[in-house]
Amino acid sequence: MRPFIITIAAIALAGPAGCKADPPGKLETKTITYAKHHIFIGNKKQKNPLPDTTQTWADGKEAFSHYCVACHGMDGQNTGVPFVEHMSPPIPSLASNDVQRYTDGQLKWILDNGIRPSGMPGSKGTLDDDELWSIIVFLRHLPLAGSRGVPDMYTH
Amino acid sequence: MKKKFLLMVLFVGIVTAAVLSSRVARAQGAPRRIEVTAKRFAFEPGEITLKKGQPVVLVLKSADVAHGLRFRELNLNVKVAKGGTAELSFTPDKTGDFVGHCSVFCGSGHGGMTLTLHVVD
Numbered sequence: 630m631r632p633f634i635i636t637i638a639a640i641a642l643a644g645p646a647g648c649k650a651d652p653p654g655k656l657e658t659k660t661i662t663y664a665k666h667h668i669f670i671g672n673k674k675q676k677n678p679l680p681d682t683t684q685t686w687a688d689g690k691e692a693f694s695h696y697c698v699a700c701h702g703m704d705g706q707n708t709g710v711p712f713v714e715h716m717s718p719p720i721p722s723l724a725s726n727d728v729q730r731y732t733d734g735q736l737k738w739i740l741d742n743g744i745r746p747s748g749m750p751g752s753k754g755t756l757d758d759d760e761l762w763s764i765i766v767f768l769r770h771l772p773l774a775g776s777r778g779v780p781d782m783y784t785h
Numbered sequence: 786m787k788k789k790f791l792l793m794v795l796f797v798g799i800v801t802a803a804v805l806s807s808r809v810a811r812a813q814g815a816p817r818r819i820e821v822t823a824k825r826f827a828f829e830p831g832e833i834t835l836k837k838g839q840p841v842v843l844v845l846k847s848a849d850v851a852h853g854l855r856f857r858e859l860n861l862n863v864k865v866a867k868g869g870t871a872e873l874s875f876t877p878d879k880t881g882d883f884v885g886h887c888s889v890f891c892g893s894g895h896g897g898m899t900l901t902l903h904v905v906d
Contacts, residue, residue: 695890757886757896759857 646726650717661718662727664736665744675734679762689767692760698780700748702780705771709779717749724771810887817872820849823852823865823887834903835877843873853888854900864889877904 653661679685679752694703702708705723713720721728733741740761743751817819821843822829835841845854845865853864854873887898 692890752896754896755893756890757899759886760896 670737672734677733685766689763703777706774818842820844824848826898828900832901840876855888856885
């Protein structure tokens with residue numbers, strides 16, 4: 630009986646600690662990053678149907694500003710996002726190599742479906758396909774970090 | 786006297802014919818006006834059939850928040866303010882089906898808010 634109670638108590642104590650948004654360790658980060666790139670996130674081969682033009686980039690910038698900025702900042706590099714240090718896993722800079730290494734098709738998959746349990750939501754239906762593809766063009770040519778200021782929602 | 790009367794009748798006839806023909810011409814060239822209501826998260830009607838070469842005006846009315854209507858393939862875009870009205874004038878120059886999307890973010894169903902134009906000969 631005693632071991633059973635101890636086990637229950639241990640689970641009860643470990644539970645909250647296990648939910649804490651502590652930064653992931655190096656091994657966890659490396660394993661998950663590898664798994665995302667090579668196993669979980671599909672659609673590697675799909676090409677962006679939109680041309681890589683100034684107009685598409687501007688469309689992407691506008692679509693990105695609807696709600697992506699809440700977590701990724703106006704520049705896609707988390708500028709001015711107050712909780713960026715407190716998320717686990719952390720919010721990646723979209724200019725980072727880990728993100729830029731995804732193919733356009735994989736980025737579309739992520740925008741469509743989100744990534745569990747990172748907090749990244751799927752946007753299929755909330756934004757249309759053209760808007761999502763134009764965001765990918767914007768992601769490929771992000772503005773300089775900090776150059777677009779802080780999202781409006783965090784300035785008052 | 787009779788000659789004067791005939792000239793008068795002829796004159797009135799010519800003037801009447803000119804006025805009528807100009808009205809007919811104006812009616813034939815007048816663009817077709819179609820009212821479209823935009824309301825989260827649909828356009829009403831959701832499909833419209835147009836004739837290629839026939840000028841048209843889409844009168845977009847918002848029944849709630851700000852919306853837009855963009856046909857990327859046709860290079861057309863119009864935005865309408867909350868509760869407002871805006872017009873999109875154009876003449877379709879190619880046949881086919883063209884899907885327009887709401888171009889002003891309006892909430893969770895924004896991405897599925899579409900209007901299809903069927904342009905026929």
